[in-house]
Amino acid sequence: MTLPFANRRWVWLLGATTLAAGLFTAGYRWAERGYLADIALQQAAHAEQQRQQAEAQAEALASALRDKQQLEEQAYQVGVALLQARAELARSQAQLSRRIAHVVQQDGERFTGLGPDSLRLYRAALGYASADEYLPAADARAAVQADQTAAPAGGLPPLALLTHAVDYGQWCQQLEQQLDGWLALFPPTQGEAHAGP
Template sequence: MTINPRASLAIKGAVYLLPLLGAGYAGYHSGQSLADQRHQVVLATLKAQHAGELKQRAEDNARTLAAASAEQKRLADLAHQVGWQLLQTRGELARSQAQLKERIADATRNDGAAFTGLGPDSLRLYRAALGYAESNSGVPSADAGDAAKTDAPRATREGLPPADLLNHAADYGRWCQELEIRLDSYIQLHQGAAHG
């Protein structure tokens, strides 16, 4: 059998070309595999980076939540403490008012009938009921000569009796002192919250 020179050339070319094609295929496959491996490495790196970011955000959120919870507890404790102090102070004011009211009869009796209004003892008690010091400064002595004229019959029928004035002072004084204590408590609560 005779082989056509063209066919022989084609066979020889195929013999030379076949290894080249094999090497090309192997190179393509190797390159594709290498590119795929690089892609997998990049993808794994991105996944790890994303997981790290999510973990960091979760830790940041947990710290923020813990700090907010601690601040809420601190403020609740401060409000409880201020509220407790307010209740104790209100109790002390109630006891003080009761003691002042018990002293009304003694003060008006000590001032005597010579005074048609508040005498010195009553005035001291009046000042104490309003929350002022019970000092003698500015309070006249219990001298009947300092009183208004007692011989005027209408003076004793007009105006409020000393006991009523003193009762009013005790009630009004307690109310004013409670307002002051509440205001002080709110200021303390606000300052505690601001300095937290």
Template structure:
């Protein structure tokens, strides 16, 4: 049997201990690398899933917003179309009413110092005050006016035809504003629930 010298035994023990420590260190290092690689992969996968969910959520929100925008845009176009039709209808109505001005002035005749009953009825129609049966205006009696020729300043003032012509233009403008306001109120009422979160 070979007996090792006394000094080899501690060297051999140290070498074996060093090899064991090195192996343990390498094993621990490999284990740590494997463990942290797995954790990093899990964290990366979680992050990717979170980003995917966030992206899907944003796309869904964008689709909902786009759909709401489309509805609002269609409603705005509808309101614009209604306003255009209303404006055209008002222009036709006002043109027809303006054609009645000479007849109303002629029917009232020179007996009145201002607007006579026919002119006043037409004036109210031109401004958009359509009486239910025109019964709200009593028949005028020219005999209670006095002498129309004695009224001061009738030659310098506006004639009934001029007043009625102005009423036609002003009435059309007022009725267009009323139609716009009504259309915008309807649009706002229709879209109010969509706008609020």
């Protein structure tokens, strides 16, 4: 014989246990789905972040490539300009060298150093702008006492001075052209200043 109260107790206990197990399982599954959803969101966010980083890196690389190509183009243009400037300086040097004998002859032996025409050529060879208004004309009368002065015992004759000026002037002007080329490629920052002539 079974006691009705005892069966009920087991039924209630079994029911309560089943209900608790069901609630536990449902809660576990609900939490598991929440965690899986959170993990999926985090994975999607991470994938999006990686995609954005990859796009940013690709854009930075493309920008660096554009900058490199632009610098290469600038370097080419500066190189061409330097070659043209050197050719022009070589033509100018040859032209000035051809004028030396004429200028020395024009000034004559009345001067103990450079005469006015020689001085003009000297200044032109060094790349100075023409300032003829400050130089007297190559007139023998301008050297009133020059013919009475004895020739110097030493020193450089005008021909040597002018030849040196032509060579030195070309060298200085080439350096200036190279500096201008570098400044075109790498302009000074605001803190730096180019001390020009």
